[in-house]
Each structure stands twice: as C-alpha cells, then as structure tokens.
Amino acid sequence: MTPTALHLDAVTVRFAALTAVDRVSMTVRRGERWAVIGPNGAGKTTLFRTISGEVLPSSGRITLLDHDVTRKPAYRRAHRGLGRTYQITNLFSELSVVENVAIAALGRTRSRFRSWWPLRMERDVSRRAREALEQVHLAHRHDTPVAELSHGEQRHLEIAVALAADPAVLLLDEPAAGLSSSERMLMRRLITELPRELTVVLIEHDMNLALELVEHVVCMDNGETIATGSPDEIRANERVQAVYLKSD
Amino acid sequence: MSLTTKVKLGLLATGIAAGVALPYLTSPFIIGIVTLALVFGLFAMSIDVLAGFGGLVTVGQAGIFAVAAYGVGYTATHLDGGHVLQVAVGLAAGIAISVIFAIMAMRTSGVYFLMVTLAQGMIVWGLAYRLAPITGAENGLRGILRPPAVSAYWTYYYLVLAIVALAGGLLWIVTRSPVGLALRGLRDGEDRLRMLGYNTAFHKAYVFVLSGLFATIAGILYVYLNQFISPAASEFATSGHGLLMAILGGTGTLVGPLIGAFVIVFAENMLSTYVERWTTLLGAVFVITILFARGGLVGMLSQAWPRVLARFGHPAASGDAGAGSPPGAALDGTAHATSNPHGITTEDDQRSSR
Numbered sequence: 111m112t113p114t115a116l117h118l119d120a121v122t123v124r125f126a127a128l129t130a131v132d133r134v135s136m137t138v139r140r141g142e143r144w145a146v147i148g149p150n151g152a153g154k155t156t157l158f159r160t161i162s163g164e165v166l167p168s169s170g171r172i173t174l175l176d177h178d179v180t181r182k183p184a185y186r187r188a189h190r191g192l193g194r195t196y197q198i199t200n201l202f203s204e205l206s207v208v209e210n211v212a213i214a215a216l217g218r219t220r221s222r223f224r225s226w227w228p229l230r231m232e233r234d235v236s237r238r239a240r241e242a243l244e245q246v247h248l249a250h251r252h253d254t255p256v257a258e259l260s261h262g263e264q265r266h267l268e269i270a271v272a273l274a275a276d277p278a279v280l281l282l283d284e285p286a287a288g289l290s291s292s293e294r295m296l297m298r299r300l301i302t303e304l305p306r307e308l309t310v311v312l313i314e315h316d317m318n319l320a321l322e323l324v325e326h327v328v329c330m331d332n333g334e335t336i337a338t339g340s341p342d343e344i345r346a347n348e349r350v351q352a353v354y355l356k357s358d
Numbered sequence: 359m360s361l362t363t364k365v366k367l368g369l370l371a372t373g374i375a376a377g378v379a380l381p382y383l384t385s386p387f388i389i390g391i392v393t394l395a396l397v398f399g400l401f402a403m404s405i406d407v408l409a410g411f412g413g414l415v416t417v418g419q420a421g422i423f424a425v426a427a428y429g430v431g432y433t434a435t436h437l438d439g440g441h442v443l444q445v446a447v448g449l450a451a452g453i454a455i456s457v458i459f460a461i462m463a464m465r466t467s468g469v470y471f472l473m474v475t476l477a478q479g480m481i482v483w484g485l486a487y488r489l490a491p492i493t494g495a496e497n498g499l500r501g502i503l504r505p506p507a508v509s510a511y512w513t514y515y516y517l518v519l520a521i522v523a524l525a526g527g528l529l530w531i532v533t534r535s536p537v538g539l540a541l542r543g544l545r546d547g548e549d550r551l552r553m554l555g556y557n558t559a560f561h562k563a564y565v566f567v568l569s570g571l572f573a574t575i576a577g578i579l580y581v582y583l584n585q586f587i588s589p590a591a592s593e594f595a596t597s598g599h600g601l602l603m604a605i606l607g608g609t610g611t612l613v614g615p616l617i618g619a620f621v622i623v624f625a626e627n628m629l630s631t632y633v634e635r636w637t638t639l640l641g642a643v644f645v646i647t648i649l650f651a652r653g654g655l656v657g658m659l660s661q662a663w664p665r666v667l668a669r670f671g672h673p674a675a676s677g678d679a680g681a682g683s684p685p686g687a688a689l690d691g692t693a694h695a696t697s698n699p700h701g702i703t704t705e706d707d708q709r710s711s712r
C-alpha cells in the first residue's frame with residue numbers, strides 16, 4: 111500500500127467558545143489529490159493552519175510522512191516537506207519575483223545560515239528558483255517587483271514560492287481566489303500540471319472546480335466533516351447539496 | 359559592466375583616494391572630526407542592518423557600543439592589560455551583551471522590538487552610573503591610551519579608515535548573502551518565512567549578534583579615539599543619533615548611514631558653537647527627511663541620477679536606476695522594490711552576458 115503522506119486523527123481546534131475544527135480525521139496517501147470543500151466559515155483555513163503549525167490543535171494528532179508533528183513548530187514541518195499557500199496572497203512584497211522564490215528555495219537548505227557568502231554563488235538555489243518560476247509560467251517576470259504583478263500573476267507566484275521549497279505535501283488554500291474565469295482556467299491547468307508524485311490537498315469554495323481536480327473530497331461544515339468520498343459520491347451526497355444550497 | 363556600476367566603482371575609488379590623501383590636505387582638527395564620523399558611520403551601518411534591511415528598528419545599540427568601550431577601558435585602567443587583552447575584552451564584552459540582548463529581543467517585532475531595545479539601552483546606561491567600581495560612574499574612565507603605533511592622530515585615522523572600509527565591505531557581503539535575503543524577508547513576511555523552514559527567532563537573534571559585532575568594533579574604535587569613556591556614550595541620544603544618521607543618509611543602503619554620519623558629525627562640530635538650538639535643528643532635519651525624503655540622501659541622489667543621464671542623452675538612463683534604494687526606502691516599506699541586491703541570475707542571463 112502507498113505510504114501515508116498526511117494523517118489527521120480527530121483534530122479539534124477551539125477558539126474560546128467556537129469550535130472551528132471539530133474532530134476532523136483524514137488519511138492522505140502519497141501522490142493523492144484531495145480537496146477540502148465547504149461554505150464560508152466552515153473551518154477549512156483553520157484546518158490548514160493547524161496542519162502547518164500556525165495553530166496548535168486543542169486535541170487530536172497530526173502525522174506528516176510518518177512523523178508525529180502535532181506539537182512541532184511550523185518550520186520543522188516545512189523541513190519534513192510540508193508546503194502551503196495562502197488564501198490571501200502572502201508574498202514578500204518588498205522583494206522581486208526571483209527573490210521570493212529564492213528565499214523559499216533556501217529555507218530547507220543549510221545555506222540559509224550563510225552570511226559571509228553572496229547568494230548569487232548558490233547555484234542550486236538559483237536553479238530551483240528558476241524551475242519554480244517556469245512551473246508557474248512566470249520566468250519572464252524574474253526581476254519584477256512583486257508590487258508590479260497583476261493579481262493573477264501574484265496567485266501564480268504564491269504557488270511558485272511553495273514549490274521552490276520542494277515540498278512533498280502541498281496545501282493550496284483557494285488558489286483561484288479572486289481570479290477571473292479565464293484566469294481560473296489557467297490556474298486549473300497549472301494545478302493539473304503539478305508533478306504526479308506531489309501530494310496535494312486543496313481548499314476550494316467552488317465545488318465544480320474542486321471536483322475536477324481531485325480524486326478524494328472532504329466536505330466540511332461548522333468545523334465538522336459532513337462527507338468524505340470520490341467527487342461523484344460528493345456530488346450525489348444529500349448533506350453536501352443541502353449545505354451548498356443553504357449557502358448560495 | 360553597466361554605467362551605474364562604473365559610477366559606483368568610480369565613487370568608491372574616489373572615496374578611498376580622498377580618504378588616503380586627507381591627512382596631507384587638511385588640519386588635525388578636521389581629521390579628528392572625520393575619524394569620529396567614520397566611527398559613527400560604522401555604528402550607524404550596524405543599526406541599518408537591523409532597521410533598514412530587516413525593519414527591526416533598534417534604539418538601544420549604544421548599549422552594545424558602550425559595553426565594548428567599557429570593556430577596553432576597564433582592562434586598560436584597572437587590570438593593566440596590554441592592548442591585545444584590552445581589545446579582546448572589549449570584543450568579548452560587546453559580543454556577550456549582544457547575545458544576551460538578542461535572546462531578549464528575538465521573539466518580538468515591530469514596536470515591541472523597539473521597546474525591548476529601548477529598555478536594553480536604558481539598562482546599560484543605568485549600570486554605567488551604578489557600577490562605579492567598574493565604570494567610574496559619571497567621572498568615567500580616563501587615560502585609555504592607544505597602542506604606540508597609532509598614537510598619532512593621523513596614524514589612528516588611517517587605522518580607523520582601514521577598519522571601517524573592511525567592516526563596510528563585510529556588511530555589504532552580509533546584506534547580499536542568504537542571511538541578508540532572509541533578513542529582508544523578515545520585514546514583511548515573518549509567518550511565511552516560518553512556513554518555508556526558517557526558525558525566524560534564531561535568524562533574528564543571529565542578525566542581531568552580527569549587527570552587535572559591528573557596533574562593538576565601533577565602540578572599541580570610539581574609546582581609543584577619545585581615550586576616555588563615560589556614561590554619555592550609552593545614552594539614548596547616542597542610539598538615536600545612529601538611527602538618525604541612517605535615516606538621513608538612506609536606510610537599507612549601508613553607504614547612506616556613512617554619509618548621514620558625516621553630515622551629522624560635521625554639522626554638530628562645526629555648527630553647534632554657532633547655532634544655539636542644535637538639537638532643535640537636528641529634530642527638524644529628522645522630521646523633514648521622514649516627511650519629504652524617505653529614501654534619505656542616497657535615495658534622492660539615485661532618483662536624480664537617471665535624470666542626469668537623460669540630460670546627457672545616455673540610453674542606459676532608464677534601464678538601470680538601482681543605484682541605491684528607491685525613494686520610500688525608509689522604515690515604512692517599499693525599499694528595494696526595483697533593485698536586485700542579491701543579483702540572482704538565471705543561467706540564461708549568464709549565457710547572454712558572456
């Protein structure tokens with residue numbers, strides 16, 4: 111059987127009286143594509159923040175590539191191979207495009223501690239940075255300041271930054287947020303072009319887009335998992351339909 | 359080599375030549391002021407590394423500067439140590455206090471970082487008065503003699519010039535290194551950096567100690583220049599002056615703080631005898647820089663540079679304007695937006711430039 115990439119065991123996150131994530135369990139195997147769907151406020155982003163270590167769970171366990179990371183800081187999870195993107199673009203706004211990916215490519219190497227050595231001598235970093243930009247079709251924007259990119263380009267760079275760190279498990283939080291329909295097509299293509307061995311979990315509010323991209327779906331509502339299954343099973347699920355009808 | 363690079367190298371060569379020729383051209387009085395400006399230039403550069411590049415505005419750097427100076431002074435006056443021991447103790451004291459301060463500050467940012475460094479500076483200042491057996495309290499420590507080889511004002515000037523040039527070069531490399539890039543990332547993306555594998559508290563502490571090392575060197579040069587140290591060196595005003603030099607010259611540029619130090623040290627020594635309200639004038643300069651010239655003097659110059667080129671009809675005028683930081687490179691935000699200090703190139707670029 112394919113090894114487990116990410117395993118959640120009854121993960122619960124409470125903010126004061128609010129239970130944002132309520133006993134969520136899932137097992138994602140290497141190379142699988144998963145989607146987490148659900149209405150606004152369902153707890154999807156909070157789930158990602160918990161997996162990545164920005165929020166510690168109130169209870170439950172998180173296992174990443176066979177290591178228990180429940181209490182580990184975010185940077186250690188990144189070293190293990192976890193990458194994520196943000197629903198609200200979270201780039202280094204004062205750096206250029208290539209510096210954004212270079213800083214990411216450095217993050218899992220010992221070179222990040224080098225202070226008496228020019229960055230331009232780091233051949234591997236430059237190469238990985240370039241590859242990540244090519245993967246998202248931004249190589250031509252190399253030296254552009256981030257502030258001068260269009261929103262669509264920023265969403266692509268958002269993914270390139272995560273890719274440059276060479277993750278094994280990638281969490282994409284609404285990669286198509288705020289994109290026009292033609293830009294969404296581009297983004298869809300970009301996600302399908304991601305390397306097959308990369309494990310991807312993506313959050314997508316738009317059920318139709320999400321279900322085209324993945325083999326496994328979790329639907330959340332009020333912090334709870336209300337359905338898990340294949341895209342077809344999810345489409346046919348009455349509780350999912352009810353939740354989506356209610357929210358539209 | 360681009361025209362801008364040529365101009366920068368030309369300016370650098372001119373600066374070094376002028377620095378070497380200076381003792382033959384001017385009076386001991388002026389050389390003394392230039393030496394002081396170089397020392398404060400290094401001090402201001404050490405502040406710029408944190409404040410200008412990392413957005414970590416420190417207002418306690420004088421604490422480190424003074425501890426290093428007291429280390430030298432105490433060894434010289436109380437322990438009868440030779441100059442090697444004096445410098446060793448000064449370095450050790452400066453680095454030790456930097457490590458302690460770094461650990462205190464590494465989990466803070468923004469205004470909290472500022473408050474922590476403010477408190478750190480105050481603690482040193484308070485101790486400078488309290489620990490009379492070590493510091494001589496308000497009388498300070500006197501008679502800290504320079505090594506015989508640099509006892510003359512002009513030989514000491516050359517020593518300071520060489521050390522500041524070397525230190526400036528090292529700092530320049532640091533800002534272009536992987537750590538330098540992470541430092542710039544800390545400014546507006548600390549949470550993302552963590553998610554990319556950086557232990558940001560460690561990185562912050564590391565850069566803090568690095569910056570402290572250069573403040574330490576400045577403190578040692580300072581105490582030998584004056585051959586005297588008193589609590590005034592650790593005052594908040596000293597830290598404030600250093601920050602002001604960086605802002606006036608242009609933060610995030612390294613050369614800016616050096617220029618700012620020359621302007622302020624010269625103005626202070628030449629004008630303060632004539633201008634009664636010197637501190638008021640200084641305050642006004644500060645406010646004007648913040649309001650109208652965020653990039654400081656370097657920012658203004660690099661903004662004017664393309665226009666100068668254009669006047670002489672040079673085609674490279676628009677392409678390569680990253681002579682320093684763009685305007686707005688002060689503490690608020692938009693620094694380095696158009697420059698590429700890390701000069702990361704793709705293989706394609708390299709091929710085409712060969």
Ligand SMILES: Nc1ncnc2c1ncn2[C@@H]1O[C@H](COP(=O)(O)OP(=O)(O)OP(=O)(O)O)[C@@H](O)[C@H]1O
Nearest residue numbers: 125128130149150151152153154155156157197315
């Ligand atoms: N730090 C926090 N403190 C308190 N409540 C929070 C916090 N973060 C999120 N919440 C709440 O938790 C719930 C889940 O939020 P979350 O952002 O995870 O939803 P989401 O499914 O990502 O929604 P959207 O589709 O709008 O992005 C919301 O009610 C939100 O207000």
Ligand SMILES: [Mg+2]
Nearest residue numbers: 154155156197
């Ligand atoms: Mg969300």
